[in-house]
């Protein structure tokens with residue numbers, strides 16, 4: 001049985017896992033969860049993901065939550081091609097790039113957070129997101145590889161799987177990306193890869209274009 005991915009087209013966390021599954025060449029069935037219609041708060045979804053988030057991946061009959069834990073699991077189940085380098089210090093540096101986005105930016109742009117801090121005030125919501133995204137991307141830029149083409153250097157890693165969705169989300173809110181040449185270079189390199197293109201929001205069955 002194919003793995004089942006509970007996903008929403010515009011969710012950056014779902015997008016990360018779609019990229020990782022494609023990179024590892026693991027076919028899956030999408031289970032569409034409409035975040036704008038509140039599907040994530042329904043009992044059937046909460047039974048799998050108690051905090052009410054996507055993604056959720058059911059694989060080998062086991063259901064997993066959290067995109068980073070899922071990517072780490074995929075790395076262990078399917079070591080080739082690798083999402084992490086081999087040397088321990090390099091692995092830690094890639095994981096730090098991952099966390100700059102996964103802990104330092106993404107949680108702050110969640111709908112549940114925006115509702116609490118901004119309510120229906122669109123300008124407040126937008127200012128909040130722009131501030132946290134710019135702060136996090138500035139750190140990512142400083143930590144990223146100077147030579148590229150990818151975020152950590154010559155090879156695609158988990159850091160790129162997190163970066164591409166974050167840049168998609170950043171463009172949607174109009175963040176100025178011009179101060180981040182390493183990030184733009186890494187995003188351009190990753191975007192040329194077929195599995196990244198296939199994972200893009202616009203290519204998903206629930207995309208509303």
Ligand SMILES: N[C@@H](CCC(=O)N[C@@H](CS)C(=O)NCC(=O)O)C(=O)O
Nearest residue numbers: 011012013053054066067110111112
């Ligand atoms: N740490 C979790 C975070 C998951 C998460 O925040 N997902 C967002 C979409 S990217 C979500 O489901 N938000 C629903 C909401 O805010 O109601 C992960 O990496 O999977």
